[in-house]
Amino acid sequence: MSDYKTLRYEERNGVAWVTLDRPEVHNAFDMVMMRELYECWRGLRDNDDVNVIVLTGSGDKAFCTGLDRIAENVGATDHTEGLGRRGATPMHTDDPCDWLPPKTAAELWKPVVAAVNGMACAGAFYLLGEVDIIIAAEHATFFDPHTTYGMPAVFEPMSMLQRMPLGEVLRMSLMGAYERMSAQRAHEVGLVQEVVPADELIEAARHVAEAIASQPPLAVQTTTRAIWYAQELGYRQALDVAKTLVQLGLDKDSLAAGKELFDSGRRTPWRLR
Incomplete structure (x- = not known):
């Protein structure tokens, strides 16, 4: 695999460990991370040494907080640079929902286990909407602040409807930054499959990933x-x-x-x- 600037990558026992590595901005993604995740997912399709992927974030404050709105070029509005750039008409628009989720980006059907260590919000749901199993630390929280900051939440709730009941998706999307869902509540509604103490998160993810990876x-x-x-x-x-x-x-x-x-x-x- 390539050397990455915004990801940490390692393989052991049939499992690839992919860590979002921009802790200074709570692992928010910029254009570099978006491209690197896309390359990572595509590369893992053809890597026969890997049967399962664990996705997590660097540090213990955040899994991912979505789009880094102050990163260079991210959020630019012309036709050539930044997120959402497009051609002559708005019918040709790039969006991270095409680059970040493993199944949309690469049709990657090797199971992905997410280990959520802290905040997961906004664009983090591009990722969480297409992983297969979510394990959360007890201090993890889930929320979507789009509406609070004057933006519609669109792709994120559409994705989360694959994992959560309608009312929960509506409440999280419409409450914006005024409410956060706890790891325990996320477990109760089916978003999260296991909640563990923070110091047991990696071991819990390892147990699940290596068990799956050991099978044909x-x-x-x-x-x-x-x-x-x-x-x-x-x-x-x-x-x-x-x-x-x-x-x-x-x-x-x-x-x-x-x-x-x-x-x-x-x-x-x-x-x-």
Whole structure:
């Protein structure tokens, strides 16, 4: 993988650890980070050493606070520079929702586990809307301040409707900076799958990621794709696609590995959540 200016990247035990690394601005993204995340997601598609990705933020104050509005070129309004730049008509507009989310940016179906360590707000939901599992530190908070600062929240709530009930998305979007959702409340409404003390966050993410990464990758990736298809398509449409996915997701190597494990009498160690 490339050397990054705004990300930290490492691989171990089949897991890629991607850390947003601009702690001085609460890991807000600028144009450099946007491009680097896009390159990272695209590179991970073809990296056979990696089966799962953990995404987190540097430090303990913030996972990501969205767009860095004071970074150079971000927010420029002409046709050539900055976020939202466009051609001769507004029909050709670049937006971070095309660059940041792993599935939109790269059709990356290797599972992504987010470890949320602190604030996650605004454009952070571009990322959280397309990860597969979210684990949060107890002090993590979630909010969307767009409306407070005179901007519509559009892509973010659309994305979060994939993960949260309608009323919760409406409340978070409309309350703006006047309210923050706690990690515990996020767990209660299904946004977060596990809440742990801050000093246990990385270990909790490691446990989940390495467990998934230890399994046959084709089975894991096909399962991930199937679930997102079911989320995006109508039920009957998803069932039609499922017939094809079953055929694509079965191969002799995966089946042989599973049979060997079963026939050995060994049972996978598990823990109750």
